[in-house]
Amino acid sequence: MATIIWTTIGAILTLSVYSFLYKDNPFYKFAEHLVVGISAGYYLVIYYFNFIQPNVVAPVFLLRIGNEAIGLGSSMWWLALIPGILGLLLYTRFFPKFGWVGRWSLGIYVGGYAGLGLSPIMQARVLNQIGANALPLTSITNVFLIVGLLGTLTYFFFSMKHKGVLGVLARVGIVFLMVGFGASFGYTVMSRVSLLIGRVSFLLHDWLHLI
Amino acid sequence: MRRVFHILLVLLALIAPAAGSLEALEATPIIEETEPVLLDVVPPGPPCSLTVRDYLENSDFGDKIEIEWGLSPDDGSGACDVTGYILSRALAEGEVGEVLDEISSGVTRYIDESVEPGVEYYYNLVSHDGTSPSGRVWAGPTAGRANLFQWSRFSVLVLMVVFFAMVARFTAVAGKGAKLFVRRIPGLNAIEEAVGRATEMGRPVLYVPGIGEIDNIMTIASLNILSHVAKITARYDTPLIVPTARAVVMSAAEEVVKQAYTEVGNPDAYNPDNIRYLSDAQFAFAGAVNGIMLREKPAANLYMGAFWAESLLLAETGFEAGAIQVAGTAMVSQLPFFVTACDFTLMGEELYAASAYLSREPKLLGGLKGSDWMKVVSIALIAAGIIARAVGLESFVAWFQTQ
Incomplete structure (x- = not known):
């Protein structure tokens, strides 16, 4: 009985979302507000138990998660205070006089992540790509790939006007980009259609038992 | 009689193999001369050290x-x-x-x-x-302890030093006031046109900074463009709605928009209620933005930043609503959807170039010029790699294949 009720609720919400295809209406509004509200509450709990409790609350207040003591006996527990305080500083924007303090947290957060990302990006997206594209020009495929790469890199060169040879190469690059986008578009549409099939199957099989 | 016959059969069956083994005994010598087997019971000496x-x-x-x-x-x-x-x-x-x-x-x-x-x-x-x-x-x-210096990544260090040297040089040049050329990106003109159109129609501008976190470089570039857009909307007194999917991005967007309105000299026009946190959940966010498009009817939709599967949902709804749409992302998998459903699209690095072009900030210009010339270095290295492979210098190419 419970299964039937939940399946019916799921089916009604699915139909409410699909009603958007006709036009905006109260059913869609209800489904939209429901999912936004539920997800806000859901993520609050997820963030607390996955990040705040194990990384800040537990080390500072010597709590336990399961049988494992978090932070007990650790002399570095105070390190957990740093992200905790930085997080709290974000709330200073509620006090206009001290709102600027919250920028410190943002600055550390953005700067830290940018710095951490530099070396891996240079390695994975530049160096390894250089190595992978230094191909022997012994096949049509390799020649094609190198021409496409050269054209695409030229298209994204902003320091000179795209005229003359640069213009021709940039045009070649944009052709390669568009061919790639077309292939990607078709591939993704296929996967979206499979999602639609899943929903229709839910409605006709799980809910109505017609198929 | 039958019983006697059975007994005879049994006796024959017993005698036959015995007779065979007797023949075998006669054929084989009684004492076979074989090599004596010596069992090695003395263990070898242990390793010296x-x-x-x-x-x-x-x-x-x-x-x-x-x-x-x-x-x-x-x-x-x-x-x-x-x-x-x-x-x-x-x-x-x-x-x-x-x-x-x-x-x-x-x-x-x-x-x-x-x-x-x-x-x-x-x-x-x-x-x-x-x-x-x-x-x-x-x-x-x-x-086992990790080495202080990873020699296997020496090539990364070399290229990063080259890159940073170029960025530092161009930043210094831009800082001194030199005009560094950056070609015009077609999609940028469209941003001003879109905001102007919204102003004429008396409808708001919707700016979606993607669903990436603040650590995502696309989100950072998007906030730079947001600053430019906010200055235009502040100048025209056009409402600017910025829905966000991340709490920290919302804080940053608030700072950026507020700063832009103050710089233009119209701080009273800044409405903090228009910088909204909707949901961390991808499709809840997409659904809520779709709702804004249909109910608040923005005349211009600008999508700049990191987008995933929600890109087509947003762009298609905006198209249906009749808004002029400009998108910009470096997410290769989502670009096809924006190219299809939007009026103008900033593709890949154009997003980063746009923020440098619009702000004319020396640091951003230095970064853009540095990455431009890094492309030239990359092409030169690929050409050198192709030649090296042709002459059998595989070690040159292997230098780039770091772990």
Whole structure:
């Protein structure tokens, strides 16, 4: 009985979302507000138990998660205070006089992540790509790939006007980009259609038992 | 009679094999002359020494320990009967632990590549002659430690130094007021046109900074463009709605928009309620933005930043609502949807270039110029790699294939 009720609720919400295809209406509004509200509450709990409790609350207040003591006996527990305080500083924007303090947290957060990302990006997206594209020009495929790469890199060169040879190469690059986008578009549409099939199957099989 | 016949049959069956074995006995000599088998009960001498240390010869992540030993006196000399060595590893002193490997005779070095960084291990080694093992020699404890300098990533350092030198040079030049040329990006004109159209129609501008976190470089570039857009809307007194999917992005967007309105001299027009946090959930966010498009009817939709599967949902709804749409993202998988459903699209690096072009900030211009010339360096290196491969210099190409 419970299964039937939940399946019916799921089916009604699915139909409410699909009603958007006709036009905006109260059913869609209800489904939209429901999912936004539920997800806000859901993520609050997820963030607390996955990040705040194990990384800040537990080390500072010597709590336990399961049988494992978090932070007990650790002399570095105070390190957990740093992200905790930085997080709290974000709330200073509620006090206009001290709102600027919250920028410190943002600055550390953005700067830290940018710095951490530099070396891996240079390695994975530049160096390894250089190595992978230094191909022997012994096949049509390799020649094609190198021409496409050269054209695409030229298209994204902003320091000179795209005229003359640069213009021709940039045009070649944009052709390669568009061919790639077309292939990607078709591939993704296929996967979206499979999602639609899943929903229709839910409605006709799980809910109505017609198929 | 029948009983007697049965008894005779049984007797015959018993006699026949016996007769056969008698013939065999006559054919074979009674005492066979064979070589005497001597059982080797004397174990070989143990390895002379055993030393373990952290592997240092090449860069590692602390996941290797080097083991060296002196050959057994019976390996290659003495009884000359050592067939190999058995190396074992344990976590506690005095324990034999698990067998790590069986190593051929004559070998004196082994690299254990299966250690946990920072964990202390004890090693022991025996030599054997195929029948009996020698006494055990022990060594340890030793732990693997990551090398201070990863030589295997030296190429990354070299390219980063080159890149930063170029960025620093261009930033300094831009800082001195020199006009650095950056070609006009077509989609940028469209942003101003879109905001102007919204102003004429008396409807708001919707700016979606993607669903990436603030650490995403696309989100950062998007906030730079948001600053430019906010200055235009502040100048025209057009409402600007910025829905966000991340709380920290919302804080940053608030700062950016507020700052832009103040710089233009219209701080009263800034409405904090228009910078909204909707939901962290991808499709809840997409659904809510779709609702804004249909109910608040923005005349211009600007999508700049990191987008995933929600890109087509947003762009298609905006198209249906009749808004002029400009998108910009470096997410290759989502670009096709924006190219299809939007009026203008900033593709890939154009998003980053746009923020530098619009702000004319020396640091951003330096970064853009640096990355431009880095592309030239990359093309030159690829050309050099192709030539190197052609002449058999594979090591040149391998230099780029870092782990």
